[in-house]
Amino acid sequence: MIDSPEKILEQYWGFTQFRSPQKEIISSVLESKDTIALLPTGGGKSICFQIPTLLKEGVCIVISPLIALMQDQVKNLKKRNIKALTIPSGSNQNDIITLFDQVKFGKVKFLYLSPERLQAPLIQQKIKELNVSLVAIDEAHCISEWGHDFRPSYRTIQILKEILPTVNFIALTATANKRVLEDISKNLAMSNPALFQKSFFRENLAYQVFKIEDKLTRLIEIFTKTKVPAIVYVNSRKKTAEIANFLNANNFKSTFYHAGLTVLEKQTAFEDWMSEKKPIIVATNAFGMGIDKPNVGLVIHYNLPSSIENYVQEAGRAGRNEKKSFAVLFYNENDLFLQKQRAVNSIPTLLEIKEVHRKLYQYFRIANGELLDEVFSFNFFEFCEHYHFHQLKTDVVLKLLANYGIVALENSFNKKATLIVTGSPHSVLHFSKNNSTLKNFVNILLRTYGGLFENEIKIDEFFIAKKVGITAAQVIKNLKILEAQDLVEYKQVNSDLSLSFLVPREDDKTINRFSREIKQFLSLKKEKTTNFINFITNNTRCRSEQLLSYFDEKMIRSCGICDVCIAHKRIPAKNVASQIQAVLEKKKQLSSSEISSLLNIFEKDILIHLQILLEEDQIIINNQNKFQLKVSL
Template identity: 65%
Template sequence: MILPKEILKKYWGFSEFRPLQEEIITAALEQKDVIALLPTGGGKSICFQIPAIAKEGICLVISPLIALMQDQVESLTQKGIKAISIKSGSTQDEIITLFDNIKFGGTKFLYISPERLQSFFIQQKIKELNINLIAIDEAHCISEWGHDFRPSYRNIKVLRELKPDVNFIALTATANEKVLKDISINLDLKKPQLFKKSFYRENLAYQIFTIEDKLQRLLQIFTKTKVPAIIYVNSRKKTEQIAAFLNANNFKSSFYHGGLSSVEKNIAFENWMTEKTPIIVATNAFGMGIDKANVGLVIHLDIPSSIENYVQETGRAGRNNKKSFAVLLYNKSDALLFKDRLERTLLTIKEIKEIHKKLYQFFQISLGELIEEPFPFNLLEFCKKYNFSVLKVDTALKILSNNGIIEISSHYNKKSTLQFIVNSKTVLNYLDNNPIIKKFTNSILRTYAGLFEQEVNIDEFFIAKKAAITTNLVVSNFERLQKDNIIEYKAVKNEADLTFLLPREDDYTINRFSREMKQFISQKKQKSDDLIQFINNDTICRSIQVLSYFDEIKTEKCGICDVCISENRKSTANLASEIIELLKNKQPLSSSEISESLVANEKDILIHLRQLLTDDKIKINHQNKYQLNL
């Protein structure tokens, strides 16, 4: 057997393991069941990949996210390690071929979703394989108390019957004591060894600032702080807007979101890794496989969805053990928007039943019927047809997927493209001779820029909505223009593939899972409440609050979070005189410039500025700056 450190050096290029990795690998190699709780950046994947490589046979990996599976398969393949996953919508014949290739093709890793384990056919195929280790990634999903409970995870223990002599390793980055206990019980683990790394990060300063002008504060932060940074926002459009704003102010940045093509994602990622653009603005799609040690700053411009997500995302800072910052910029309107969005995504069982039934109707599936082939699915088109809220349908799809009722594979990065392959003069002549398509074509030219220079991503549904015509007519018009050699049109027919895993039984299906669904909705609301409480609690050290949430007891304050700094800051009694002294020694200053110069809370500074104005000790000049009233 090859030694773990030799495998680490050969495939990953490291000479030493991170804390707890070697102990976890040793336990796995000794055929023991293991639970590994390693916060973000702890290197969980290596803990099952190395023992699997060291032994004869195949490692079966259960993972909840298709994108995560694809990412790990690609990463292993690039290292020369054969890994494979069962693609969404694969037919039975394709799966038979795939398992034959696994058996005889030297495959070391098979990644599957927990939903796949519900298939008796898949179970029998797994039984035929020489499995050397079973790894359960994101194991907190097995618990009703986890932040992303998936009832399908409860079916994983069927592998105990299929492979009674194979040991399990369950891995998670976020779990409290209750969740860890659930993992052990529901996986039927045999005297599991628990390896738990503390969530305490002595070098990470959690700092939450209540502020109205977030963009101005961003400029202040990056003027002072010259380290690689991640800025998290909650929409794709916002990633592009914030990156453009920073670049316009001479701070090199790029953006990253789920709607980019693989090439665009790789370029953005590489530019950030090499620090060609040391700042990256991203949605939470930016997370998998990030291992950049010198990230010194993670900023949340929008409220994350839970404390677990917040800790995972901020945990990408300071992996080199140098002081780093987790900054959340927050204001009252954020809280209102957050609560409003939550209300608009929370569903009743009645609403889930209605959306579930309409999905079958949308694809004309009869009661009792099950069609196992994937269907092309356009979320916006479905919502428009039945007048559903996009946010609610999106949540319903997640709930139905988590409960093993459907499987949905997203293809948002695949967009149709369009390019005019003749010059503008030729287009004008063509339209004069084809007036029936003139208005449509002119609308396209007004909507999208650069169509004569390059291929441009387009959205047929958006075009149809804008032109008040059907999507089919949009496609038909493009096909006509292409036939007449005016454009090059590369169509992508769907945003996602949707596969039904259960026959249509309408309310009966949902009733079977209603308890789990209610639990999911209740947990989502509770976790949102916990997060808002954490943000608003400015009396207890942030680090102590985080540790308490994950059932760690620590009474020593971190000394570097916003709460600790506020407590340690000298009394503001002398703040008025400090402001006057500052204005004596400098030219007129804005409130933000005064805040930069003084070690004091911005809110306290503004209060003292107002009082000094009232007392006629200072005044505001025509540039809206403060100066002494001489």
């Protein structure tokens, strides 16, 4: 029998020693102490509860907020021949009873549950029947209304203290300040918990923030100089493919990743990147879970993340091998404007929350005081269109209603309708010529989705409606007319969500019960946007100092390697103007970023001297928006 954490670590994970403070955390858990572990991204949090569980008899119950995160951890444990289970979506009562029997009699070591599952009496009863050795709460900051991802359902985890009074808890998070840590301890009813906190300071990670207009050119410059595995984070699915294609066109092997890809597409992209067949991956923030690649040398934020917490988590995927690495962020004035606008557009008022909540009941014809034990198919876009609601705000409202236990949502946003043209090009053309009302619709449809004659293509009826200038309902009607003529095969997805109501209809009274918490949550969202913008625009204080201060940590000295520290250390370049003229004489015409790269001088200094040379009539800007020497006549 294996009897030490080190032997377990070597047998299952192939490492011979722990990172600080993993060993101390494991010892605390093995001594049956309630424990809180704050380890930055890449700090190896999972090992802190997985190794003690493997040394103990019984099962560890792991509470985690995301289905995908749970599935990912279960898959990784199974790869190591460690038995782990989670309850699949859509499981009925018999499925759940069978699964708990597997846990009870099948030597399963880890059972992953969402906090919402804990509210079910059946789950609570089944947990009482298990031999539970430990309760681990992953992403524990979700329990605090001061955390960046507050989920009221996390407050229900405390029920496990009543069900399992002798079992110790470990709470784990990568992002929490002092106030959040206190909230975690209080809301989990922890008994004098041992706190282990690793500094957020990453000595080997250079944070570099650049205010630039031409982001694509800067990407080329960076990847020309830096030949390391890299992640480029962008803010839309469309951009992942566009920028990966741009990099490939410039001979940088790249792939892309987002939540809308198929399982096979995700797996291929991930494996190509992991094997470094394609060392650059362009991704949305959906790319993050399960990344265990220590030699990532560069993380670029092409667009702005939503908060400091998200930025630190994503940037922290670079340099896990302790070698010098770079976290680069691009921004310009338009990015700042859009970030502020997005914050305004996505944060509803209390009145707007009450309005959406009331209309939900009206939409499904539920009377005051009534509670229907029914699951409704819910088309999000149709609902927004019907009541003229702003989609971003409505999405936030729905999540809030779910978080506060007012409704339950089963998300299926990624499901898409599909379409393939089954008629010949001639028959489609003939039909559209003879049907003037559908001619424009057919033309736009064929222009919008290439390959409809060859392949079954995913389509978005709401997007088509916007392009044609009709309603989504009319788009569906038109597609069904085409299908009736045997010209297309249309597979409609009837709903984006399944929705059920958890409380009787009381309209404003329901929202008023949570109004204080909701106001605080919305205020915090605005504050986080402001904090992040302040961070990227503060060019006078060391980036690491700013980040540590945000997480209530003091830094004795500056990092020395961020863009701010380098600017402070740098001796001003001499004769910059004459150097610019010399390089223009040789190269004929160059952009400011190209001059900056060739002379190895900061672009903001180059721009100052270019302005002086323009005023002195020494250089001109040509019709390609590049600088060149003025030719004397």
